[in-house]
Every structure is written in C-alpha cells, then in structure tokens.
Amino acid sequence: MTRTRLPTEAFLITFDTADGGALRRPRGSDGYPPYDIERLAPRMGVERLRVTLAVAGFDENELDVSIEANQLIICGKQVDREEVDYLFRGIASRQFQRVFAIEDGMEVTGASLRNGLLSVDIERHDPVHLVRKINISTAE
Template sequence: MTKMTLGSHPFLLGFEQLERLVERTAKSDTGGYPPYNIEQTSATGYRITLAVAGFGEDDLSITVEDRQLVVRGRQDECDDDRIFLHRGIAARQFQRTFVLADGVEIAGARIENGLLHVDLNREVPEPVVRTIEISKGRT
C-alpha cells in the first residue's frame, strides 16, 4: 500500500510545499523556553509576546529567514566577581522560531517590563478574476 501525501492529492495542485511547511513547523518547537503568547489584535493583526526577563535590547535579535520569524537571545557572561548562593534566573541563550504565512509582515517590535512584543500584519490580497481563453486545435 502506498502512502498518500498531502501534495499528491489530485485536488491540491501546487500544495507540495504545505507538507514541508508542516514538517518544518513541527521541528521548530524545541521546548518551552522562553514562554510566549500569540494573540490576535485585529482582523489582520497579531502579536507574539515572549517572556525575556533579564535580556536587554542588545541581547536580542529578530530576523525573518525563509518565511520564518526567528527570535534569538544571548547574554554575555559577566564575571564581575559575584558569588551566587542560588542562581534561579535563567541566563541561557535561546532561539524561538515562528513560521509565517505568505502576506504576513513584521510591523514592529518593542520590549517593556521583561516582555518582547512582536507585532505582525497580514495583508489581505485583492480577489482576482481572470478569464482564460480557450484555443482551438493543438498547442
């Protein structure tokens, strides 16, 4: 028995990349650090909020790579002769990725009270109706 993939269904022409997208999305969830929220802020707007306590603006980077929003955090180890009796505040580096649909663009980002907010907007394309001419004979 042959395995039927999503892209091989006769009614889903051109959706081969959807299966790759689902696989890539499943691989991108690499644990729970840092925790995050995703909220819908308007009919076409979204906000991703990451808890980044202890990270400053210079410790964070936000990029879009191959339709993926990538948020990275890295703190420099500062050896200022501090002696910790207990170190419970995470200071580890992280990378969190979010796959973006076509038409979703980054509107901006800001950090406040230990939370990094990344705002996104989805552009709604205008509907296009096109008439295809039917020719006679062979092509």
Template structure:
C-alpha cells in the same frame, strides 16, 4: 493504505514546502523562553516572549524564508557569585513560521517582555479565467 500528507494529497498541489516548514519549526522549540500569541485586531497578531534578564543588545530578530527567528544571547556577567539562580538567562532561539502576506510591523522590549507585532494583509479575492486551447 497510508494517510496522505500535505505533499502527497491530490487536492493540495504545491503545499509540500508547508510540511517541511512545520517539521523544521517543531524541532526548533524547547519551551524557553515562554511566549504568548494574541490577536490585535482583525488582521493583527502580537507575539510576546518573556525575556527577563535580557537587554535590547542581547536580542536579535530576523526573518529567514518566512520564518521569524528570535535569538537571545545574555552578556557575560563577570565574577558574580550566585546563592540561588532562578531566573534563566541562557541563550535561546525561538522560531515562528509566518504565512503568506504576514509582515512584521515592529518589536518593543518593555519590563522583560518582548512584543513583536505582525499584520496580515487582507487577501484579495482574484478570479482569473483560463483560456482553453484546442489540441489540433
């Protein structure tokens, strides 16, 4: 007997897409750049990515099918000769899956840190009565 997954569990109807989102996000992460996620109030979150060496023009933030994608492409540095290079400046893509009702409020680049502020709308507790029709 196998363990049920999100898509096959009998009490979780319509969650099959969630399993695909988790798999897609797990494949997209390689550990660079490092990041933090913090709570900023009752319904707020902040993602902070360490993007030393990147300028605002080198970064792109998009929202694609409930997935927040941050891309960085460092500009060509020309003819610099490095004796030691410890600060990574390679291109990257980092993705975060956002739940329903989570909106991006804005982003700021400051001192080599990219802050992305998110806000979850307060869920409404809706009760709907379903009419039962006779099968006659």
C-alpha cells in the same frame, strides 16, 4: 553552563481559525522561553497578532528578531557579565532560538522590549487581487 537550543521544527503561526488556534506547536519543544500569542483587535481592516516572549534578564542588544523565508526567528544570547556571587540563581540565562513559520502575506511590523517581555507584532493585509488581461493569439 550555557545550553544551545536549535529547533528541529518551526512553530506555525496562522490566522486560520478552522482548527481553533493561531499556533500549531511541534512535538518535543522544550518551552524556553515561554511565550504567548494573542489576536489583537483589527485596525483599519488589517488582522493583527502579537507574539510575546518572556525574556527576563536580556537587554535589547542581546536579542535579535529577523525574518528569513517566511520564518520569524527570535534569538537571545546574553553577554558575559562580571562574576556575580549568587546566593540563589533562579533566572535563566541561557541562549535560545525560537522559530515561527508565518503564512504568506503576513508581515512583522515591529518589536518592543518592556518589563522583560519581548513583543513582536504581525499583520496580515488583505491579499491584493490583480486582474490581468490575457491576450488570445490566433494560430495560422
């Protein structure tokens, strides 16, 4: 039996440490697949985070990572495999969708799948400060 989990609220990823964390989790989320969010060492002054999801049993072509309107959307749907005669089945094979809201200025720089873990790297570059000259007109 396949369960579809569509989130009603996105997780918020932020570099703001005023509240002590990089994630604000909505109430009522079911926790599948489990994930970690880690702060990586800055590189060349750029702040970095990594979101890692435990996706045991999923192939690269069964996972999708996309960005839409400041949301990082990670989906997984396993394709039907030949009928297997399981003696015990403990590895989940359900489809999922995880949505993370990301702050303005954050950029997803890549994703990798190794040993059943999907890692998505996020960077926040320093905002570009533009100085713009405003012409003053004289009213006559």
